[in-house]
Amino acid sequence: MVADRLPISDRGLQFGDGVFETMLCLDGVPLRLDGHWARLQDGCTRLGIPVPAAARSHLLAAVGALGERRLVAKLVVTRGCTERGYKFPPDLVPNWVLTISKAPALPPELRAHGVAVRMCSTRLAREDAQLVGLKHLNRLTQILARREWNDEFHEGLLLDTDGNLAEGCGSNVFLVLGGRLVTPSMEHGGVHGIMRRSVLEAARALRLPVDARPVLPAELRAADEVFLTNAVQGVLPVRSIDTMIYAAAGPVTRRLSGHLNDLPVSTAPAGAIGNAP
Numbered sequence: 001m002v003a004d005r006l007p008i009s010d011r012g013l014q015f016g017d018g019v020f021e022t023m024l025c026l027d028g029v030p031l032r033l034d035g036h037w038a039r040l041q042d043g044c045t046r047l048g049i050p051v052p053a054a055a056r057s058h059l060l061a062a063v064g065a066l067g068e069r070r071l072v073a074k075l076v077v078t079r080g081c082t083e084r085g086y087k088f089p090p091d092l093v094p095n096w097v098l099t100i101s102k103a104p105a106l107p108p109e110l111r112a113h114g115v116a117v118r119m120c121s122t123r124l125a126r127e128d129a130q131l132v133g134l135k136h137l138n139r140l141t142q143i144l145a146r147r148e149w150n151d152e153f154h155e156g157l158l159l160d161t162d163g164n165l166a167e168g169c170g171s172n173v174f175l176v177l178g179g180r181l182v183t184p185s186m187e188h189g190g191v192h193g194i195m196r197r198s199v200l201e202a203a204r205a206l207r208l209p210v211d212a213r214p215v216l217p218a219e220l221r222a223a224d225e226v227f228l229t230n231a232v233q234g235v236l237p238v239r240s241i242d243t244m245i246y247a248a249a250g251p252v253t254r255r256l257s258g259h260l261n262d263l264p265v266s267t268a269p270a271g272a273i274g275n276a277p
């Protein structure tokens with residue numbers, strides 16, 4: 001069944017009981033769909049939510065029908081609707097919500113010369129081990145962090161509660177240090193980004209040495225290059241983090257983003273809500 005309303009008893013609304021994916025779509029095709037779908041499936045499996053298989057064909061059909069150059073498709077999957085209380089029956093039917101909107105326009109000079117970033121004072125707490133890496137519907141830390149700036153910065157970086165660099169408010173972070181690509185290992189939290197994975201694969205293909213490990217904030221000062229990644233904005237060079245200045249975009253950032261070769265910009269709206277499967 002396809003509808004345009006979600007009951008107020010939906011557990012995504014009541015408890016954040018679900019997962020989501022945000023995908024860049026180019027010329028009617030969602031990019032890196034297999035990666036997004038694998039993360040969605042992993043999230044659903046770990047939460048015990050049946051994967052709404054029909055959502056994938058709806059997504060492909062809706063994005064294909066719009067055929068716009070650059071769109072963002074967001075797919076939310078929730079456990080479904082129940083009465084009050086955390087308990088749920090084993091045969092509950094999930095709900096899914098698909099929204100398609102214009103990809104945000106990113107001024108070309110930001111992509112070429114980098115974005116200004118701040119260090120947030122909001123810290124990312126250790127995640128419940130059962131939830132590490134998932135793009136689940138509980139995003140309150142990111143929402144609190146996003147209150148820390150307006151438009152003067154493009155993104156904020158968060159440390160975790162152990163004092164290590166964690167990720168961006170809505171992105172993952174990479175450093176180029178002594179010729180090596182370094183990124184937080186994210187064993188205790190953060191979203192395991194689809195673009196982060198693509199960058200790690202690209203680095204392997206380009207034979208760049210990579211370290212995924214705990215990263216101290218002081219290492220940002222020593223970095224030759226810093227860049228951010230997310231599925232919608234791709235690889236985004238950083239030109240400053242508060243008073244730290246970088247020559248952006250640096251050669252490694254350019255090599256990686258050239259290899260990945262998908263830059264976003266503009267485009268159209270639509271929406272659907274459905275029940276799985």
Ligand SMILES: Cc1ncc(COP(=O)(O)O)c(C=O)c1O
Nearest residue numbers: 170171172191193194195230231
């Ligand atoms: C908190 C957080 N970390 C990382 C990412 C990057 O993930 P992806 O590359 O899958 O977009 C996002 C994306 O929205 C995010 O919200």
